[in-house]
Amino acid sequence: MTPETARPHIDIHPEVAAALEAGTAVVALESTIITHGMPYPDNNAMAARVEEIIREEGAVPATIAVVDGRLKVGLSAAEREALAQVSGAMKLSRADLAFAVAQGRTGGTTVAATMIAAHLAGIGVFATGGIGGVHKGAETSFDISADLDELARTPVIVVSAGAKAILDIEKTLEVLETRGVPVIGYGTKVMPAFWSRTSPYAAPLTLDSAEAIAGFHRTRGALGIVGGMLVANPVPEEAEIPAEIMQGHIAAAQADAGKNRVTGKDVTPYLLSRLLEITDGESLRTNIALVENNARLAARIASAL
Template sequence: MNYVKVSDEVQVALNEGKPVVALESTIISHGFPYPQNVELAFKVEEVIREQGAVPATIAILDGKICVGLSEDEINLLGKSPEAYKASIHDIPMILSNKGIGATTVAATIYGAHLAGIRFFATGGLGGVHYGVTESNDISADLPTLAKYKICVVSAGVKSILDIPKTVEYLETLGVPCYGYETDKYPSFYTRDAGIPVEKINKESLVKLLKTQDQMDLNYGVSVVVPIPEEDELDSEMINNTIEEALQEANEKNITGKKVTPFLLAKIKEKTKGVSVNANFALMINNAKTAAIIAKEYCEK
């Protein structure tokens, strides 16, 4: 496909059957301010390399879906106010205009699929928003995950979302969800959302994925990893903070793509930056876990 540009490092790894882990780029352009965003992006790539895998950060640049970014390209995304928060349905518009697009989970899944990458690490999935019966606001991440054979490693869905409804909707879509060495579905900033999940280890997961490869079952697999215990936030504090932020967003009639950045900014403000440190920790942990799984998968 003329619209895809895979970096030499990523292409060589794919050709040689080495482990590759895809990464989204909205965490760079819309997740944190500069230079924290760029520092996190480099740290996540470093952690993946330390585990013997190759990172493939994905973004839309110069009319191409770029799979594997240079340091300059990551810095460009980190500094650019024009970077568009690109979901899967935005890709043709951004490509045709040769704009800068930072890929969400949905767009990154599609880019990884085009490049032939099996694993993707992210912070949290999008999902079903509170008040869905009135707004019908459900992230494109979920139906996209149901369409492409990608193993997505995350800390669950973003805590600002309706977690029980999101987990139920994933089941409706036919997307299996497994807890990596846990039987408790995490709540992003905390380790337990009060929802059970099927526990799985590295060996069993790889065996499952290899079996799926031999079948005509083209859906993603959601693997959830709890935030490290030492970085977990107090559940009552974070839940109260999220509830206040949701109420303020509703009062200000903030909707659509503006909701998530508004809520994250409010949570950061109300927790005096502690939520940012937790977000960093879980993203690094997810990337490390995805690289470990990807390496085991390739060695088998």
């Protein structure tokens, strides 16, 4: 239920509001993948297809974004189309979500900001591509995504294809363990690496059904354990880029980022854009496939809760 203090700032789409009122399954979706992750019109087409998949699974999609200072929980088709074409949108996390609302700005919500908004609206499941995490070289740059702390504090199940492979997956897992965040490999004992089905690292936990994941979440709540859960869902085999190939592409993109002095929030969008060029579009096709796959699983988990 949305707190009274937040209500003046939030617009919940009528379809989402009706589903929440009726107890129907709802799945939150982030919007940085629209504003920063893919070029137009691929971004809007992808977002529309992901919403369609969620509906096919019997749930209601709620794409979250800030539009002209309004925190939107669920977008109309026209709003989504307009957001897909916005230039200069902010990339919003916990630190600047309220800033964008207060200043009347427009921005895409990261994993952290989407979790905050989903929880405010009473949505317990969220599908994304990959979470942020510990960047390579963080021992000197201290570049660690706010997504990890949000997973530790906000009780939302996040379904992703693991941490983005441009990150230091090993250190990301260590931070999540320290923060007490359960990381569940869905049908796998090995952590996926976003574009690739495998990485060198074991999945801390493994569950094989949406019902089992929902049951784990309920048990955590019954025991008074706060915070979210991360479900690592491997990209479909037919869509993956093998890890040994992707590693070379990532190294080249990271070298370019270093040469161009790309830092902070600009790193991930730069690398994704550069990888799109290096792979001649293959990384985008895989990205779309994994987001669709995650949406399907998230809808099934939401229905099982």
